Amino acid sequence: MADLRVNLCGVPLKNPVIGASGTFGYGREYNEFFPVSRLGGVSCKGTTLEERLGNPPPRIAETPAGMLNSVGLQNPGVKRFISEAIPFLKKQGTAIIANVAGSSVDDYRRIVEILSDTDVDMIEVNISCPNVKEGGVQFGATCAGAEEVTKAVRAVSKKPLMIKLTPNVTDIAEIAAAVEAAGADCVSLINTLLGMRIDIRTRRPILRNNTGGLSGPAVLPVAVRMVWQVANRVKIPVVGMGGIAKWQDAVEMLLAGASAVQIGAANFTDPFTPVKVLEGLERYLDDNGIEKVGDLVGKVQPW
Amino acid sequence: MKYLQEICPILSKRQVTELAFDITVSAPQMAALAKTGQFAQITCDGFFLRRPISICDFDKEKGTLRFVFEVRGEGTEWMSTVKEGETLDIIGPLGRGFEIVSGEGQAVFVGGGIGTPPLLSGASMYGKNATAILGFRTAKAVILTEDFAAAGAKVMLSTDDGTAGHCGLVCDLLLERLENGPCDVIYACGPKPMLKAVAAIAAERDIPCKVSLEERMACGVGACVGCAVKTRTPKGEERYAQVCKNGPVFDAKEVVW
Ligand SMILES: Cc1cc2nc3c(=O)[nH]c(=O)nc-3n(C[C@H](O)[C@H](O)[C@H](O)COP(=O)(O)OP(=O)(O)OC[C@H]3O[C@@H](n4cnc5c(N)ncnc54)[C@H](O)[C@@H]3O)c2cc1C
Ligand SMILES: Cc1cc2nc3c(=O)[nH]c(=O)nc-3n(C[C@H](O)[C@H](O)[C@H](O)COP(=O)(O)O)c2cc1C
Ligand code: FES
Numbered sequence: 001m002a003d004l005r006v007n008l009c010g011v012p013l014k015n016p017v018i019g020a021s022g023t024f025g026y027g028r029e030y031n032e033f034f035p036v037s038r039l040g041g042v043s044c045k046g047t048t049l050e051e052r053l054g055n056p057p058p059r060i061a062e063t064p065a066g067m068l069n070s071v072g073l074q075n076p077g078v079k080r081f082i083s084e085a086i087p088f089l090k091k092q093g094t095a096i097i098a099n100v101a102g103s104s105v106d107d108y109r110r111i112v113e114i115l116s117d118t119d120v121d122m123i124e125v126n127i128s129c130p131n132v133k134e135g136g137v138q139f140g141a142t143c144a145g146a147e148e149v150t151k152a153v154r155a156v157s158k159k160p161l162m163i164k165l166t167p168n169v170t171d172i173a174e175i176a177a178a179v180e181a182a183g184a185d186c187v188s189l190i191n192t193l194l195g196m197r198i199d200i201r202t203r204r205p206i207l208r209n210n211t212g213g214l215s216g217p218a219v220l221p222v223a224v225r226m227v228w229q230v231a232n233r234v235k236i237p238v239v240g241m242g243g244i245a246k247w248q249d250a251v252e253m254l255l256a257g258a259s260a261v262q263i264g265a266a267n268f269t270d271p272f273t274p275v276k277v278l279e280g281l282e283r284y285l286d287d288n289g290i291e292k293v294g295d296l297v298g299k300v301q302p303w
Numbered sequence: 304m305k306y307l308q309e310i311c312p313i314l315s316k317r318q319v320t321e322l323a324f325d326i327t328v329s330a331p332q333m334a335a336l337a338k339t340g341q342f343a344q345i346t347c348d349g350f351f352l353r354r355p356i357s358i359c360d361f362d363k364e365k366g367t368l369r370f371v372f373e374v375r376g377e378g379t380e381w382m383s384t385v386k387e388g389e390t391l392d393i394i395g396p397l398g399r400g401f402e403i404v405s406g407e408g409q410a411v412f413v414g415g416g417i418g419t420p421p422l423l424s425g426a427s428m429y430g431k432n433a434t435a436i437l438g439f440r441t442a443k444a445v446i447l448t449e450d451f452a453a454a455g456a457k458v459m460l461s462t463d464d465g466t467a468g469h470c471g472l473v474c475d476l477l478l479e480r481l482e483n484g485p486c487d488v489i490y491a492c493g494p495k496p497m498l499k500a501v502a503a504i505a506a507e508r509d510i511p512c513k514v515s516l517e518e519r520m521a522c523g524v525g526a527c528v529g530c531a532v533k534t535r536t537p538k539g540e541e542r543y544a545q546v547c548k549n550g551p552v553f554d555a556k557e558v559v560w
Binding site (some may be wrong): 024025032054056057058064065206 | 305306307308346350351352353394518519520521522523524525526527528529530531532533541542543548
């Protein structure tokens with residue numbers, strides 16, 4: 001049996017499969033399908049200092065091989081995240097990854113400071129949400145913005161920091177290099193790609209927010225390319241996501257240079273996707289005589 | 304709450320109107336847990352998201368679930384092509400249903416169009432104490448009236464064009480029914496304007512009213528916060544609730560229409 005364990009900047013994961021932020025709640029619902037303790041970790045819904053109500057509905061639109069969402073970071077705020085979500089996840093025995101967002105650099109600093117004194121294992125800093133006017137992508141879209149947030153959270157964090165990058169930029173590797181220089185422990189990518197769909201009958205966008213973030217299998221090749229570019233540019237670990245729906249996709253992502261993967265929208269098609277990815281990955285390693293999953297990371301042989 | 308996924312053999316399939324289909328699947332585990340007013344998420348071949356469809360009826364002994372759906376777009380179009388003997392990939396039972404405990408007292412069920420199926424199993428619980436007020440576009444679109452009658456309910460029918468039953472809105476019939484007898488609770492499902500009108504009638508008369516809502520869904524289980532509906536908390540604050548987890552059935556007073 002191959003060794004699936006991964007050490008992600010000091011955080012031991014029992015395997016490299018993580019539920020992606022915003023698609024997996026706080027693990028509670030999918031735990032009704034299978035024990036979430038099977039997973040390497042759960043990246044929780046994006047959390048802000050204060051409660052956020054989110055965007056008006058409709059928030060979901062189907063697309064060819066994927067979907068758009070414009071949830072807009074609806075969450076109960078960091079206090080309730082700490083009192084309600086962390087104790088539940090702590091009991092399950094899987095790595096707890098908090099995912100945070102803010103409207104200002106100071107928001108990011110304060111929320112990371114607060115979460116530093118909790119039982120979360122790692123903090124994923126979302127500077128890439130396309131669905132809110134403030135608190136996301138305005139920081140992640142430029143090197144200067146990404147660097148400023150990373151420096152601010154680095155100064156106060158007692159937890160490993162994973163900066164989550166947006167694909168809605170010209171050169172994602174450049175942003176990754178900037179956050180590495182500013183002290184990030186690892187990066188995760190990709191967040192959703194900005195998209196839009198229109199109801200041809202009403203001539204209205206399907207999403208009340210007009211635009212939303214695209215995810216699901218449609219984005220896989222974009223994500224694999226970006227993970228590859230980033231992994232070639234930085235020395236810190238890369239966590240890959242975007243369109244993973246089956247174990248073969250996860251293997252691609254690892255070969256491209258991801259040390260671990262997150263699974264998002266595919267959970268909606270099949271709630272057992274993470275478990276199936278895990279089982280397939282294990283079989284693949286065994287069939288190919290690969291002793292540990294880490295031996296696969298970045299092993300693509302580019303032309 | 305326990306969620307299940309089953310690959311369900313289709314035991315029977317019937318076309319009931321030009322656009323509506325009635326299918327029964329074998330799903331013993333889900334049927335064992337199902338409660339009236341809950342729904343399921345059904346995979347449609349070639350589509351990324353599952354389609355939410357109400358559990359119209361269930362038989363715990365036979366281990367079956369029944370769905371009645373109308374072709375509205377590409378996914379339901381695919382669902383209309385499945386055949387007896389084939390299977391459907393279904394997750395369920397999902398959401399908070401009507402939470403009918405005893406079936407005592409006088410209940411009025413108000414259904415509009417394809418909003419009628421989720422009311423059937425609830426009406427069965429009330430039997431003779433149920434009135435089913437069902438409204439459709441036209442006579443050809445009428446579904447399930449015989450099932451409601453067989454469940455013991457007194458059926459009142461309306462159509463927009465008067466080709467069957469009362470010509471006009473279900474609300475006319477609801478007002479008539481409320482004039483003529485006691486009513487302890489109203490359960491409603493259908494288009495939002497209809498639900499809003501039913502909720503207003505119930506509120507005026509202080510009759511408890513439960514409405515089943517629709518919203519576009521992704522996970523269907525409460526994990527993605529995709530299926531938002533604006534509600535008012537007891538403190539009067541407005542919040543987005545999740546149709547799939549906090550609903551689909553809500554107290555009409557909670558909903559911000
Ligand atoms: C809790 C619940 C119970 C339902 N019960 C029934 C039922 O018993 N019978 C029935 O015929 N219909 C029911 N519906 C509506 C049904 O889900 C939609 O008609 C169906 O999803 C349309 O899919 P489509 O691919 O044919 O349409 P398309 O317009 O091609 O679908 C595109 C996307 O929009 C979504 N969508 C479109 N219309 C709706 C809608 N009204 N509600 C939610 N999502 C929608 C689809 O799921 C899909 O993701 C229910 C909806 C909900 C939320
Ligand atoms: C409904 C939904 C909500 C999301 N919410 C968040 C969020 O709160 N924070 C975040 O960093 N990413 C969020 N994402 C992005 C995902 O974590 C992931 O980066 C993206 O969906 C690509 O992966 P996938 O194709 O596997 O879904 C969300 C995605 C979806 C579909
Ligand atoms: S559809 Fe995901 S929370 Fe309701």
